[in-house]
Amino acid sequence: MTRPIGLLCFALIIVFALSLFAGRVWLDFASTPNAMLILAELRLPRALLAITVGAGLGAAGAAMQGYLRNPLADPGLFGIAPGAALGAVASFWFGYAASAWLLPVFALAGAAGAMALLALIAGRTGGIALFTLAGMMIASLAGALMSLAISFAPNAFAMSEIVTWLMGALTDRSWREVYLAAPLTLLGIACFWMARKDLDALILGDAAARSLGMRLAVLQAWLIAGVGLTVGSGVAVAGIIGFVGLIVPHLVRPFTDRRPSSLIVPSALAGGLLVLVADSVVRILPTVTELRLGIALSLIGAPFFLWLLMKMRRGYSGGLS
Amino acid sequence: MTLSADAISLANRLDAVSASFGPGQITAICGPNGAGKSTLLSILSGLLQPDCGLATLHGKALSEFSSGARAQHIGYLPQNGEAAWDVAVRNLVALGRMPHGDSAAGPVEAALKALDLEVLAARPISELSGGEKARAFLARVLAGEPEWILADEPLAALDLAHQLALIGHLKREAQSGKGVIIVLHDLALAMNHADRVVVLDQGQAVADDVPEKALAGEVIQRVWGVTAEWIGSEGHRALVTR
Incomplete structure (x- = not known):
């Protein structure tokens, strides 16, 4: 268990250092004007935010797969990400530009709403399957309400704003978002850690x-709190970023002893690494407008996951675990 | 030192079942399909609450124990155990230490040794045969060092040799002073290996005695609707139907 953690920490530090130089402008302290400013105010918070969001999604995926005893589970199953997105969409109605705090606070409120609904249901249903179905219903409801809000958008500009934001990105994020998401994500991962024995x-x-x-x-209470904090804060600062929660635990599992408790920390590290790499690639790609991170991860993630499934089918005849 | 059911009822499953179980012996719960055997075992292990009546341990209601304290006393082995993730045998067995909040190597190694799993300890559970898996799941219960071992059809999926081996392990645990309660389908296994048999029929306890009396021909006729008689000598009996 400790070897993958050590390797992942090492890789994370290397990629983190490299990512600070990568971007539209390749930083060169001798010749780039304002190099220090770009580093401190743009690259550094963006890289830290990528790690934060990825770590939260990776850990949440590991915990959800353990809870549902299913390698195809995803933190999205609880409906917290759609809840947060619904909150964010609502903030556009109140004037996105009014305050930079408005969107993340609304998104967190949306996540909290979904968490409260889940908490009401938890313990009253018979078991894991019913509770998960309830989570999926919350996800559908939040998704439908979100579509409704978009279709009634006050003007076309607001609509395109919303849709673009939903695709997920880390462009032009600042320290403010880091201060918001990093403590919440750490707290969320701590919740998963509390649930590890169960x-x-x-x-x-x-x-x-x-x-x-x-x-x-x-156990459900720890998971609701953990997913709410990690995924909720992730959506609040970066929009919807898919696939990380599903793929990362998969990739990490063969290198651990396969106990869910052994998967939480490595998945957080690997999730941070994956999002950091993807965000760096997105920055380097010579596209006219920057490719949205959420789209990029899905573009890489879906085919990769298919390839993984094919490979697994050859390797195992039975279950996916 | 008893685990008891006092007039336990559960809608459509159990009807005022009373039975008391003592340490140091194997008690088999027998009965036709749907008689309520697994339900009774779940209530005795504290997993299910009866509608009325009380399951008690040392005279105290099971529901008054914290889930952790109850788990230290009572080990429960569900039917058809499967591992959700392909963990190593030793890690699977170590899960039994959860009620004690530790992963003490002593009891885990002792449980592995008791069930002859030492050479398999590092292997992933998926590489084990059915009989080896059954032993690993029982070892998980033993690692928790409970005073009571409640097992739901632990022999159902095993071949003859593995059935005898596993019941041998259970007997040894009973001889060391533990109370062993198992749901059994195979009446001959109950007859030959149990110290006591409780027969359930449509949610009611209809017999509770030593195997020779609880599983006598007329009880089998009445409960299972099958005419049968026991042949062979004590401890080696076989059931012959007509």
Whole structure:
């Protein structure tokens, strides 16, 4: 377990250092004007934000896959990301330009709303499957309300603003977003860490885990808080970024002992690494307008995931785990 | 030192079932499909709350125990255990330490040794055969060092040799002073290996005695609707139907 963590930390530090130089302008302290300013006010917060958002998504994916005992689970299943996106869309109605704080605060409120709904449902349903279905219903509801809000957008400009924002990006982010997302994400990962023993017990199935003292309502509470904090703050500062939560735990799992508890920290590190790499690539690509990070990750992620599934089918005849 | 069910009822499943279980012996719960065997075991392990009646441990209601304290006393082995993730056998067995909040190597190694899993300890669970898997899941229960072992059809998916081996392990645990309660389908296994048998029929306890009496021909006739008799000598009996 410690070796992948060490390797990932090492890779993260190297890529982090490199990413600070990469971009539309390749930083060269001798010749680039305002090099120090670009580094401190643009590149550094952007890189840190990429790591933060990716780490939150990776850890949330690892926890969700452990909870649902399914390698195809994704943090989006709880409906918290659509809830946060709905909040963000609502903020456009109140004038996006009014205050830079408006959007993230609305998004966090949306995530909190979805979390509150989930918490109301948690413990009242029979088990994991019903609770997950409830989460998916919240996701559909938030998605539908979001489409409604977009279709009634006050003007065409606002509409395109919303749609573009939803695609997810880290362009022109500042320290403000880092200060908002980093503490919340760390707190969220801590919630997953608190749930690690219960997630491990679920290896044996629901009944055996409960006989070992796992309380489903407590586990659900940690997961709701964790996903809310990581994914909610991620959406609040970067829009919707897909695939990270699904792919990263997959990639990391073979290098661990496969216990859900062993997967949380490496998945956070690998998620941070993946988003940081993707965001650096997006910056370097010579496109007219910068490719949206959310689109780029899906473009890389979906085919890669298909390839992975093909490879796994050859390797295993049985389950995906 | 008893685990008891006092007039336990659960809608459509159990009807005022009372039974008391003692340490140091194997009690088998038998009955036709749908008689409520697994339900009774779930209630005795504290996983299910009865509508009325009380499951008690040492005279105290199970519902009054915290989930962690209850788990330290009672180990529960569900039917058809499967591991969700392909972990190593030792890690799977170590999950049994959860009620104690540690991963003490001593009890884990002792459980691996007791079930002859030492050579397989580092192997992923998916590489094990059915019989080896059944042993690994039982070892998980033993690692928690519970006073009570409640197992739901632990022998169902095993071939004859593995059935005998696993029941041998359970017998050894009973001889060391633990209370073992198992749901059994195979009446001959219950007859030959249990110290006591509780027969359930349509949610009611209809017999509760030593195997010779609880599984006597007339009980089998009444409960299963099958005319049958036992042949062979004590401890080696076989059921012959007519």
